Amino acid sequence: xxxxxxxxxxxxxxxxxxxxxxxxxxxxxxxxxxxxxxxxxxxxxxxxxxxxxxxxxxxxxxxxxxxxxxxxxxxxxxxxxxxxxxxxxxxxxxxxxxxxxxxxxxxxxxxxxxxxxxxxxxxxxxxxxxxxxxxxxxxxxxxxxxxxxxxxxxxxxxxxxxxxxxxxxxxxxxxxxxxxxxxxxxxxxxxxxxxxxxxxxxxxxxxxxxxxxxxxxxxxxxxxxxxxxxxxxxxxxxxxxxxxxxxxxxxxxxxxxxxxxxx
Amino acid sequence: xxxxxxxxxxxxxxxxxxxxxxxxxxxxxxxxxxxxxxxxxxxxxxxxxxxxxxxxxxxxxxxxxxxxxxxxxxxxxxxxxxxxxxxxxxxxxxxxxxxxxxxxxxxxxxxxxxxxxxxxxxxxxxxxxxxxxxxxxxxxxxxxxxxxxxxxxxxxxxxxxxxxxxxxxxxxxxxxxxxxxxxxxxxxxxxxxxxxxxxxxxxxxxxxxxxxxxxxxxxxxxxxxxxxxxxxxxxxxxxxxxxxxxxxxxxxxxxxxxxxxxxxxxxxxxxxxxxxxxxxxxxxxxxxxxxxxxxxxx
Numbered sequence: 246x247x248x249x250x251x252x253x254x255x256x257x258x259x260x261x262x263x264x265x266x267x268x269x270x271x272x273x274x275x276x277x278x279x280x281x282x283x284x285x286x287x288x289x290x291x292x293x294x295x296x297x298x299x300x301x302x303x304x305x306x307x308x309x310x311x312x313x314x315x316x317x318x319x320x321x322x323x324x325x326x327x328x329x330x331x332x333x334x335x336x337x338x339x340x341x342x343x344x345x346x347x348x349x350x351x352x353x354x355x356x357x358x359x360x361x362x363x364x365x366x367x368x369x370x371x372x373x374x375x376x377x378x379x380x381x382x383x384x385x386x387x388x389x390x391x392x393x394x395x396x397x398x399x400x401x402x403x404x405x406x407x408x409x410x411x412x413x414x415x416x417x418x419x420x421x422x423x424x425x426x427x428x429x430x431x432x433x434x435x436x437x438x439x440x441x442x443x444x445x446x447x448x449x450x451x452x453x454x455x456x457x458x459x460x461x462x463x464x465x466x467x468x469x470x471x472x473x474x475x476x477x478x479x480x481x482x483x484x485x486x487x488x489x490x491x492x493x494x495x496x497x498x499x500x501x502x503x504x505x506x507x508x
Numbered sequence: 509x510x511x512x513x514x515x516x517x518x519x520x521x522x523x524x525x526x527x528x529x530x531x532x533x534x535x536x537x538x539x540x541x542x543x544x545x546x547x548x549x550x551x552x553x554x555x556x557x558x559x560x561x562x563x564x565x566x567x568x569x570x571x572x573x574x575x576x577x578x579x580x581x582x583x584x585x586x587x588x589x590x591x592x593x594x595x596x597x598x599x600x601x602x603x604x605x606x607x608x609x610x611x612x613x614x615x616x617x618x619x620x621x622x623x624x625x626x627x628x629x630x631x632x633x634x635x636x637x638x639x640x641x642x643x644x645x646x647x648x649x650x651x652x653x654x655x656x657x658x659x660x661x662x663x664x665x666x667x668x669x670x671x672x673x674x675x676x677x678x679x680x681x682x683x684x685x686x687x688x689x690x691x692x693x694x695x696x697x698x699x700x701x702x703x704x705x706x707x708x709x710x711x712x713x714x715x716x717x718x719x720x721x722x723x724x725x726x727x728x729x730x731x732x733x734x735x736x737x738x739x740x741x742x743x744x745x746x747x748x749x750x751x752x753x754x755x756x757x758x759x760x761x762x763x764x765x766x767x768x769x770x771x772x773x774x775x776x777x778x779x780x781x782x783x784x785x786x787x788x789x790x791x792x793x794x795x796x797x798x799x800x801x802x803x804x805x806x
Contacts, residue, residue: 302706303710304706304709323712324710324712328710330706330707331703334703334706334707335707336722337802338725338726347708348711348713351712379801380802381805392707395707395711396711
């Protein structure tokens with residue numbers, strides 16, 4: 246199988262503003278994204294997860310190594326990689342469907358065509374009846390669903406999600422996890438998903454990468470199938486209470502805490 | 509009971525003793541304040557506590573208003589226009605050779621042409637300052653230097669440079685409007701979040717599209733606030749601008765009246781300026797609600 250996106254020995258050093266040694270945010274990151282993968286990055290604050298996502302999105306240029314999309318290097322942000330942010334990324338001067346169709350409007354797609362695409366994606370996240378609502382009247386969970394629909398509307402190959410559920414309450418968060426998984430299984434996009442929550446990471450990932458800080462690097466990788474079991478069983482609680490799941494959860498937690506204790 | 513409703517604090521009204529301080533409706537209290545001020549004014553003159561030279565009675569100011577506005581003249585003319593069998597006998601005296609509405613129109617012309625000139629120049633410059641370090645470097649020192657200087661201080665300079673015509677007056681008011689507009693536009697450009705910018709880029713936006721569709725839209729609420737502040741500065745500078753060689757204008761009217769100790773007309777001029785500025789601000793707030801309904805909510 247050919248990788249859609251590959252990161253080769255990627256490194257990122259932020260120059261120090263005071264003239265001392267720079268901060269190594271990423272070091273020796275190797276990662277390949279195969280079609281239809283759901284890759285989750287998990288790690289404590291400062292482990293370079295968001296830097297990694299920003300490099301993949303093209304907002305930052307790596308200081309060493311290479312990042313290739315279908316064998317051509319990434320030089321900046323582009324439509325082939327859709328991004329969902331934690332918050333503050335929607336445009337309050339546009340309503341729900343205008344936000345969703347924004348990317349197509351930039352391309353000069355006709356209003357009828359872009360609204361049809363936007364509406365299909367709003368339908369996918371269950372928001373089509375709110376299409377004319379202003380953004381600021383929606384709840385946090387609904388705003389994140391607009392963010393997801395918006396990222397899908399430009400039809401990217403990869404969805405980059407930077408803690409998209411981090412600002413939501415625990416109940417909304419669980420519903421949103423299932424919604425994102427369903428959208429993923431329908432659209433077959435490659436997903437790169439960042440989270441702080443071990444349970445969320447295990448539940449959603451087909452591949453889990455655990456990162457550790459100073460310097461930010463990948464320390465562990467797991468292939469997982471809890472999300473596939475969720476599609477068979479349809480009951481998220483049952484999977485999260487499964488002994489396999491709990492065992493895995495404790496293992497990952499001990500890795501993360503183990504690293505913290507070493508410091 | 510009614511008094512308790514008026515003066516009881518909003519927290520009690522909303523049954524929220526531990527809520528944010530200062531919440532609750534204050535409209536009734538403002539109405540009462542205005543009534544009390546007017547009543548105090550009337551009482552002080554009615555009881556002759558203060559001489560009319562210092563404090564003319566409300567009735568006197570109102571009758572001066574009717575006289576300067578040429579109420580009788582225009583009322584008769586209006587009746588004739590409607591077909592009444594009469595002649596227009598009342599003369600239109602006005603003040604300083606002009607009826608009130610001419611003074612108002614001249615002042616409106618000066619303030620709003622200065623304001624519009626400032627809007628079309630200061631907002632682009634402020635936006636450029638927010639987006640471009642060269643523009644910021646160029647415009648920051650002059651704006652920050654002249655901004656705190658009172659317009660009266662550079663009034664003589666505008667006369668020396670531009671003479672006693674209308675341009676100098678408009679230029680003075682223009683300068684007063686310019687700084688708050690430029691500063692608010694510059695701050696507005698900064699009010700857009702990095703996520704909003706990144707999101708646009710990852711949807712394929714060009715730099716030009718990000719500026720136009722994201723940064724400028726996000727700056728709109730601050731720019732509108734700047735416009736409200738700027739027009740208020742314009743009104744505060746009006747009297748200074750009309751000090752020299754103006755034939756008509758509210759400022760002229762007030763200054764000439766002061767020269768003749770016509771305190772009632774001074775009062776009238778002040779009230780007229782206050783009311784016009786107030787109603788324009790109300791209008792701007794409505795425009796704000798229409799154009800930027802998301803302000804303070806997102």
